[in-house]
Amino acid sequence: MHKTAILKKYQWPMTGALLGALVFVALYGVRVLDPTCVDWILNNPSPDPSQHYLGWAFFRNSTVRLPYLGANYSVIYPYRTSILFTDSIPLLALLGKLFSPILPARFQYFGWWGLLCYALQGGLAQAILARLGGVRPGQIAKAWASVAGAGVLVLFPALTVRMFAHTALAANWLVLLAIWLWLRCDALLPTTRRACLVWAGMGVLCAGIHLYYLPMVGIVLVGYAVRRGLQKRGVAAVLLPVVCFCAAALAELVLLGAFASNFAGYSNGYLNGADLANLVVPGLAASWEQNVYIGLGAVAALVLAVVSFAIACARGKAATVAGFFRRHRIWLIAGAVVLLLDAIAAMGNTITLGGVTLGTVPIPQVLMDFWAMFSSCARLAWLAGMLLALLACGVVLRLWNGRVAVVLLAACALLQGYGQRDELAKRFATYHDDATYTDQTRLTDPAWETLAESGRFSHLAFVSFDFEHDEFWDLAAFAADHGWTSNSFYMGHMDGNLAAVTLAGEMNTLSADTLYVFVDEDELARDSFGLNYYRLDGILIGSVEPLDLTPDPAPETDSHAMDLRLSDVINGSVTADGVELGSGGEMMTDSWMLFPGTYRVTLTGSGFDHSYIYARHGLINQETYKLDIEFTDIAPEKMTFTFTTGEPLYYWCTAVHTLDDTPITVTGVTVEKTA
Known part of the structure; x- marks a missing residue:
């Protein structure tokens, strides 16, 4: 196909993608796109962005030992962990490791990842809305209305809140891509073979970005399978894509070392479920993690959709509407299955509605252990939230003429932003502040660099497992920057008990190539080990061999x-x-x-x-x-x-x-x- 023809065919999804990119740049600026600038990540008051970047930095320096391509032997040395559990977007980390020899010493891909997420969110949302709204070629006004509706999804709260917080979780576009494949399956997936390949690819994307997208995309895949079953396509067409999705994801997780990682504790033993009324009513979430509100603009679109439907029926179009439902009966059944499954998965076993706990459903421990791998299961309601927002905007787009639809959906997009004005303003202020991009490390003493350049050390060891200190992340960054290992780090789904006991036991055998760090309360243990002690930037360090530094005298009162x-x-x-x-x-x-x-x-x-x-x-x-x-x-x-x-x-x-x-x-x- 000629380049001009391609641009013309995809001009509106590209316009939606451009809208998403412009929103990203307006919020976060362009300095986050500098791959050599990492200070804005390390300066974040939340430790999560530092975990994501440093997880990649340690993985970059780690040795490669087959078959676990995603294994990290540097971040909790000498044990094996996985890039999966630092939420460092494993697929990008693997790609970065492949090209590591030609990359700068400090390199981050999270800024461009953010831009990609916003662009894909806008582009896929427009494509889905054009499909749901019945937009035909040449309907310019309706096409612009679909772009305006895409703005509601670009400003979806889950995307706003997770970006540069739980950055991998900002891949809401994975859910939109699954919905798009589902809606266009007859054209895009005409054969079972192609369907298996595409859904296997989706499994690879989900497992290689963030595990929580596996159940969300998997539920959409169930909707696809239900539709194929109702179309009587045969058992293979129904089941094989599901099998391929699961098999591809499982195989990738094995290669990433998900099941061969030390300190991995997959079950937290609890479920943070969603109050489903919180989808449309703000303030009902029991915690920040359980907030699944779809936004003021999306709620407005739902109200408009209901009103538009009522007006259509009042104008004598009930027969037309009923005919539409009959023609799309299979879609409606499959959609209902998706929403029901997502609601069950997102609620957990404690059913809460409108702030009232209705009861707890007893479930077998085996199921609880599996379910608890996704203990923050309220996140799964993002699927229902995005689907409701898309359906609402699609109804408005279908039932109104183009010019009216543009006005209505643009108003919804503006309301979506207005409802998050405080959060958006906070992000704008943070990422347009010069201080965000300055080096704020606490390790300012030149002696740190002298120690690194001496070649005497290749390992950094914290005396105890406790990363709740501001100095921890500066020290971890220092180790990663100089190719050292660290014996302590924060991992998702981590068995903290095992890590705490292991680190304490490691102090029984001291090594000359290790620099020991006593952070805060660990100073109480200085008399327990025969080390030479020094203090840099107020941080107590210990070495087996004497260093060319001023010794730190033992305090009169060890408190x-x-x-x-x-x-x-x-x-x-x-x-x-x-x-x-x-x-x-x-x-x-x-x-x-x-x-x-x-x-x-x-x-x-x-x-x-x-x-x-x-x-x-x-x-x-x-x-x-x-x-x-x-x-x-x-x-x-x-x-x-x-x-x-x-x-x-x-x-x-x-x-x-x-x-x-x-x-x-x-x-x-x-x-x-x-x-």
Whole structure:
């Protein structure tokens, strides 16, 4: 086909893609497209973008050992993990690793990925709406209306919120592509062989971008299979595409090392389900992760679709509408199956509607373990949300003339943006701020580079498994930049218990080619190891062999204050001065790893004579143990207790409970290692 003919044929999907690209550039600017600029990623207040980029950076430096092409041996050295579990968009990471020798030292593909997501979102949404709206060649006004409707999907909240937060999850276009294949299956997938190849390709895309798209696209594939079954195409046409989709995804996951990864814990044991009323009613989500609201503009489109349908029936077109439904009966049945399956998958086993929990459905543990691989199952409602938005815009497009449809759908797109004005303004301000693109690392001492250039070290080791520190990501970036390994990192679906125990055990054998890092509370363990200690940028480091640095003297008092802002609080509040507890109040401090020794814990504040204080430890989701503690100082304003442990304490914390209506204030918790 001639180039001009191709451009003419696809001019409107390309216009929708251009709209998506323009929205992306307006929000995020063009500096995120510089592949050598990574500061905007590392400066993000959320650790997730740093995880995504550094996961790729460590993978880039990792050795290749067949058959696991996606295995990463550098990020939690010396163990094998997978690029899959750092949400680094595995397909792009593999492509980047292939061309790694010719890429710059610092290289990121996330900016261009974002642009691609917005462009594909706009282009595919326009193509689907043109199909649903019955837009014919030459209907210029209706074509523009389909582009305006695509704006509603370009500004879909799930895309807005996930971009450069959970960046791989911004691939909403995968769902749109599956819907497009479903709608156009008669033309695009005329044979079972082609259908198998295409749906296998979809399996590869989903598994290679983010696992949560496997069930969403898989449910659309079920809709395709239902339609083929109702068309009486035969068992092969119904089942083989499903088998190929699953087989291709499974094979890719094997190559990525998904089932051969150390520290992988696939089941979180819980489901964060969606309140389906939240699709159209804002504010019903129990948490940010469970928010599935489709946006003000999409809701407006739904209202317009219902009103338009009622007007059409009132004007005597009921017979025409009924005829349309009869002709598309198979589509309606298949669509209903898709929406029903998606609703079941997204709700989880606890049914909540309109903010009211209606009940919990008991399910076999085997099913729960499988389902819990997608524990944030509310995300699956994005499929229903996008499908409802598309259907609504399609109805408006079909029932109104072109000029009216342009006005109505453009208004919906504007409302979609207006409803997210605060979030959009925040992103605009962040990504158009020069400070976002400056190097803000805390590692400013030139001695860091001297250590890297010395060639004495090739590994960075954190003393304990705790990535909830600002310094952690700067240190991990330092290791990745210089081709070092790291023994600690945050992975999705990670068995944190196993990681915590493993890291503590590794400290039994110290290595001369490893630089040890004691971050915050880990400084309490410095006397447990025979290392040479130094301090750079306030961070305590240790080395087996002496370094040409000023030694850090052992402190007279080996103590560390807990960050009360990280406490879990019930019936109370965290203030600038500490934690305030009311009647029935409970406070649990941040969890620490404590090595063997004797400790003294001091709490300051007020009202302690009306409190119950204890300390406990234990692995996550396992039995916890209260420590045998001895109080040595008891006063309303100060409580001190001591304890001794001969073994490491994992996830140690201190708790304060109120005993009556007397308010309690905790202004400080200090832990001191005395022996």
